[in-house]
Amino acid sequence: MLGLLAAWLLLQTPPDAALATLRADLQQMAATLDGNKATVGATPAMTAAKHLLRDWIEMRLARIGGQPDVRALNTTMHDSLRRANLLCDECDVNVLGYVDDVRVSQSGPFLVVITAMGTYCGYDESAYVFQSSGGRWQRVWAHEQNIDTPPRYLPQQIHDVEISAAAADGTRLLMELGSQTVCGGSFKDLYARAWRLDGVSSTKLLDTTVFGNDGYPPLLGRVTPDDVLFTYTADGFASGDAHVAVRRFVVDGDTMKQTDPVAMLPRDFVLEQLPNPRHYGDFAEPTRRCAADGEWQVGTHLFEGPRRYYRVRWQPPFSFTLLGTSETPFADCTQTDDRSDIYPDILRWKF
Numbered sequence: 001m002l003g004l005l006a007a008w009l010l011l012q013t014p015p016d017a018a019l020a021t022l023r024a025d026l027q028q029m030a031a032t033l034d035g036n037k038a039t040v041g042a043t044p045a046m047t048a049a050k051h052l053l054r055d056w057i058e059m060r061l062a063r064i065g066g067q068p069d070v071r072a073l074n075t076t077m078h079d080s081l082r083r084a085n086l087l088c089d090e091c092d093v094n095v096l097g098y099v100d101d102v103r104v105s106q107s108g109p110f111l112v113v114i115t116a117m118g119t120y121c122g123y124d125e126s127a128y129v130f131q132s133s134g135g136r137w138q139r140v141w142a143h144e145q146n147i148d149t150p151p152r153y154l155p156q157q158i159h160d161v162e163i164s165a166a167a168a169d170g171t172r173l174l175m176e177l178g179s180q181t182v183c184g185g186s187f188k189d190l191y192a193r194a195w196r197l198d199g200v201s202s203t204k205l206l207d208t209t210v211f212g213n214d215g216y217p218p219l220l221g222r223v224t225p226d227d228v229l230f231t232y233t234a235d236g237f238a239s240g241d242a243h244v245a246v247r248r249f250v251v252d253g254d255t256m257k258q259t260d261p262v263a264m265l266p267r268d269f270v271l272e273q274l275p276n277p278r279h280y281g282d283f284a285e286p287t288r289r290c291a292a293d294g295e296w297q298v299g300t301h302l303f304e305g306p307r308r309y310y311r312v313r314w315q316p317p318f319s320f321t322l323l324g325t326s327e328t329p330f331a332d333c334t335q336t337d338d339r340s341d342i343y344p345d346i347l348r349w350k351f
Helices: 001-014 018-033 044-064 070-083 264-272
Strands: 099-107 110-119 122-133 136-143 156-163 174-181 187-198 201-213 219-223 227-238 241-252 254-259 282-289 295-302 305-315 319-326 333-335
Touching: 018 070, 044 070, 044 099, 044 110, 044 122, 044 136, 070 099, 099 122, 099 156, 110 136, 110 156, 136 187, 156 187, 156 201, 156 219, 174 219, 174 227, 187 219, 187 241, 201 254, 241 264, 241 305, 254 282, 264 282, 264 295, 264 305, 264 319, 282 305
Parallel strands: 122 156
Antiparallel strands: 099 110, 110 122, 122 136, 156 174, 174 187, 187 201, 201 227, 219 227, 227 241, 241 254, 282 295, 282 333, 295 305, 305 319
């Protein structure tokens, strides 16, 4: 009985004044959709709404002071947003006028907060990082996409924010992985970004876009003080099938440069070399090991084209070199080997 009473009292609690204001502002923005479809309904009011929600979260964190119970914090914020009628359970793709749940997680000494503002085509998510200083949580990093973000407004889903251990000089590397919103289709732009964190300041070192399958999540990655590495399902080259691509970037001053690896298996490496990802076909036969140590054959049969065989040198774990191509199999490449089909756990690999 007491549990039911507590739940009833919770539902009767009036929404925060800030959330009531947020609700009114977002509903006003939703009413002007017809004039703002180029920005999926977003207007300059979207930026103000993001900051209103962010400031409301910061007030919550200020009341906590010390180490928070992240699960309880997520629950109480969900309840507050529910009472303010800011969550929409019955919306499909058009969630303009609403927000999604705030997601708070802990990464070492940091709190990572992700918020989501509704648009005409899914949610546009923003990320913030807080660090405790003097018993208070201080914002040390933020990333938003707004209609004045050059070169154009690109609402995003954020799938992961990771922060490295501290380097010898005390700086850290922050990696953010994201993608286009739900209306991007089965294959869409995927984003990987990185910043150097130095106290309360940050410097963007990487902002790269790849094209891949919208799995869940569409990217997996890890970050160290010196590099970021992520994998994703790249567009299908052979038989419409996709393959696992790898991208690794290392810190180079105030930027990052791409380095090996780009693939984990010989077949995926060959697919990375083909010039047109819209060519469909199939693999002519299994990947085969050649007599020469470390050399492998990958056979393809692209649509309306001849069979083609690629000879690849594979120096484990992830170093590949294309040695040559042929329209007939290489005579010494006859052995099947399970190693050509087993993906290693590259995210745990130390380079």
